[in-house]
Amino acid sequence: MAENNLFQVEIICPDHMFYQGEASMIEFNTSEGQVGILKNHVPETLIVRPGIVVITDGQKKQEAALHGGFAEVLKDKVTILAQAAEWPREIDVARAEEAKERAQKRLSDKRQDLDVLRAELSLKRALVRLDLTKNK
Numbered sequence: 386m387a388e389n390n391l392f393q394v395e396i397i398c399p400d401h402m403f404y405q406g407e408a409s410m411i412e413f414n415t416s417e418g419q420v421g422i423l424k425n426h427v428p429e430t431l432i433v434r435p436g437i438v439v440i441t442d443g444q445k446k447q448e449a450a451l452h453g454g455f456a457e458v459l460k461d462k463v464t465i466l467a468q469a470a471e472w473p474r475e476i477d478v479a480r481a482e483e484a485k486e487r488a489q490k491r492l493s494d495k496r497q498d499l500d501v502l503r504a505e506l507s508l509k510r511a512l513v514r515l516d517l518t519k520n521k
């Protein structure tokens with residue numbers, strides 16, 4: 386892919402810079418559904434939802450878990466302020482299994498004081514982590 390199709394990408398977690406580099410496309414999940422951003426995209430701000438982010442730089446694709454936050458899309462740069470993000474090698478599968486079971490139990494117990502959205506988002510984060518690490 387020609388060099389002029391590249392744009393800057395930064396994914397910033399609360400305590401570290403998760404990713405900084407160039408990409409020809411970045412795909413991630415948002416409150417409006419899955420998006421794929423190319424260079425010269427119309428500037429906008431997006432709400433990031435738990436999902437797998439795919440960063441393509443022409444020759445290679447890198448995948449990571451991305452758990453929520455905000456994305457600022459400019460014509461030549463995408464900045465994501467993420468709640469949390471992990472590369473597959475960083476994911477603790479047993480911890481994600483436990484989080485999944487905890488969230489599923491909360492949702493099925495349906496206690497009156499249950500914060501349903503919080504439990505659903507927790508379940509979704511666990512499922513994204515497990516999805517990214519399966520077959521790896």
Ligand code: ATP
Nearest residue numbers: 452469470471475476477478480481484507510514
């Ligand atoms: P848990 O209930 O296990 O803490 P969670 O989904 O509530 O899971 P988050 O609030 O999304 O956790 O993340 C808190 C921090 O812990 C972040 O830095 C995140 O990257 C890390 N983290 C959470 N779960 C895992 C996991 N299974 N493997 C690796 N890192 C994780």
